[in-house]
Amino acid sequence: MDALAASLRIAATGLYAQGERIRVASENMANANSTGATPGAAPYARRTISFDAAFDDALQATVVRVRGVEADPTAFRLERDPSHPAADAAGMVKTPKIDMLVEMADIREANRSYEANLQVVKRAREMLSLTVDLMRT
Amino acid sequence: MQPVSIFKLTSEHARWLSQRQGVIAENVANANTPGYKASDLSPFEAAAANAQLRLAATQPGHLRPSGHAAREAETAATGGPQSETGNTVDLQSEMLKLGETGSAFALNRAAAKAFHRLALASMRG
Numbered sequence: 001m002d003a004l005a006a007s008l009r010i011a012a013t014g015l016y017a018q019g020e021r022i023r024v025a026s027e028n029m030a031n032a033n034s035t036g037a038t039p040g041a042a043p044y045a046r047r048t049i050s051f052d053a054a055f056d057d058a059l060q061a062t063v064v065r066v067r068g069v070e071a072d073p074t075a076f077r078l079e080r081d082p083s084h085p086a087a088d089a090a091g092m093v094k095t096p097k098i099d100m101l102v103e104m105a106d107i108r109e110a111n112r113s114y115e116a117n118l119q120v121v122k123r124a125r126e127m128l129s130l131t132v133d134l135m136r137t
Numbered sequence: 138m139q140p141v142s143i144f145k146l147t148s149e150h151a152r153w154l155s156q157r158q159g160v161i162a163e164n165v166a167n168a169n170t171p172g173y174k175a176s177d178l179s180p181f182e183a184a185a186a187n188a189q190l191r192l193a194a195t196q197p198g199h200l201r202p203s204g205h206a207a208r209e210a211e212t213a214a215t216g217g218p219q220s221e222t223g224n225t226v227d228l229q230s231e232m233l234k235l236g237e238t239g240s241a242f243a244l245n246r247a248a249a250k251a252f253h254r255l256a257l258a259s260m261r262g
Contacts, residue, residue, distance in 0.1 A: 003155035007162035014166030051170040064166045123239045130246040
């Protein structure tokens with residue numbers, strides 16, 4: 001495959017991976033206060049995404065792919081709220097251990113990488129159109 | 138008379154530039170992949186110098202200069218300091234290289250266009 005067309009595809013895998021990362025971070029932020037419904041039930045488990053560099057045979061290049069999204073069921077805080085439906089015998093409620101600052105920082109970094117991939121797409125398109133312009137005189 | 142090799146040179150340079158663009162795209166896509174090492178192509182000057190050195194092969198035992206394709210595809214690990222995840226991609230320098238490659242490609246295409254116009258003009262007489 002043409003190297004410029006391949007770089008468009010490579011950048012597309014980067015865009016996809018960073019988009020998934022923003023999705024996971026926004027899931028975590030949205031569920032920052034999601035608790036269980038029954039006494040002592042486990043709350044929403046914070047999710048983390050991991051990336052992996054993989055060699056693509058069709059493109060003959062190293063692309064990025066999402067290795068997986070893992071939930072961490074052990075990460076929770078205990079808060080005292082006896083009137084809550086999920087409160088156990090001691091009046092403690094399990095709430096997700098989600099730090100808004102950490103999630104915001106993650107979204108920021110994903111945003112920066114997303115923009116970098118967009119720049120690659122833009123530049124590759126410009127270069128392709130320069131070659132097409134050779135046919136115009 | 139020496140044949141005009143400008144078109145050969147510009148097309149080889151363009152191929153090198155698009156390959157470099159591909160390598161930059163790989164680096165940027167893997168900017169957040171743990172353990173990924175950034176890479177870059179060897180400079181075009183090295184490939185061009187290799188092309189100018191023509192060895193005449195008059196005997197079967199003579200050495201032949203190796204082709205470009207192998208040399209061009211050479212990549213070397215570059216990049217900034219390693220982060221705590223083992224990733225060496227530096228987005229700023231990748232963006233800089235992207236800009237360099239883009240303007241070099243524009244210059245290359247302009248040169249090809251100019252020489253094409255020159256060739257057409259000489260044919261019209």
